[in-house]
Amino acid sequence: MSRSSSSGRTPFLTLYATFVYAFLYFPIVVLVIYSLNGSGVGGFPPTGWTLDWYRQLFQDGSLWDSVLNSVVVAVIAVGISLALGLPAALALDRAQFPGKALFRRMVLLPLILPGIITGLSLLMLFVAIGMKLSLVTITLGHGTALISVATTEIFAGLEKLDRAQEEASLDLGANHWRTFWRITLPNLRVSLIAAALLIFTLSLDEIAVSFFLIGRDNTLPLEIWARLRRGITPEINSISTLIFVLSVILILIWYRVRTRSIGKEVHKLLAGP
Secondary structure (H helix, E strand, O other): OHHHHHHHHHHHHHHHHHHHHHHHHHHHHHHHHHHOEOOOOOOOOOOOEOOHHHHHHHOOHHHHHHHHHHHHHHHHHHHHHHHHHHHHHHHHHHOOOOOHHHHHHHHHHHHHOOHHHHHHHHHHHHHHOOOOOOHHHHHHHHHHHOHHHHHHHHHHHHHHOOOHHHHHHHHOOOOHHHHHHHHHHHHOHHHHHHHHHHHHHHHHHOOHHHHHHOOOOOOHHHHHHHHHOOOOOHHHHHHHHHHHHHHHHHHHHHHHHHHHHHHHHHHHHHHOO
16 A cells, blocks of 8 residues: 555656756756847747857956956855864864853854845954955955855764774874874865865855955956846856856766765775775
8 A cells, every 4th residue: 555655646746856846947947048049138939049148258358357356255265264164173073162062053153144144244343443345355254154164064074084093093103183184184085175165156156245345346246246237138148157067067076076985985895894
């Protein structure tokens, strides 16, 4: 009976899953189609296929300046978040100190708070210390807001880490610092790469914090938002398509690294001691 009822639910669940995926990804498909539509942003179905919008995109200097700004901010934000998130994750996993439970909740707080609260708080801080708004303030804001992402990802990796190698290193005479560099950090490679890719993607997409901390130089989301106030243009569809392709590439890189790491772990288990 359970087998028949399960098979009876399967078509409904398949249809439901198809609807959910279509709802999520059909707008992206439409975006890609319009970036190649010969009639621009209007008219459906497309009247012809063209790469003219991409040619115009590569000639748009101000838009590519904002892309460069976003990439620079994202790369530095990755460094800041990982540099501060790694010690925080190690403290949560390895240390015992008063207020540890509160510290864990405070680390997760930026993930819960709306971006407008984080951006406004950072703006008030920078104004109070007399710091001029620029790409530097945006970089510091992104790095600060995304520390919680780095901490969460690295902490999850530390919980899965086998301590036997670290204990063996210490038993053989290595100090804690050398054990960290030779054993702990290499074993956290997958978690660090996953955190870096996630932080990079979130920084490229961040608009709430950037809106409050922007100076004269725009990041890509703010540049697109400013142009959308004057109407949708084919160049926006084109740059959005390129961002989508970049995101897919980053996901594939993470998946490749993850599967290789799992394959090595399975090989070690099968090989035995």
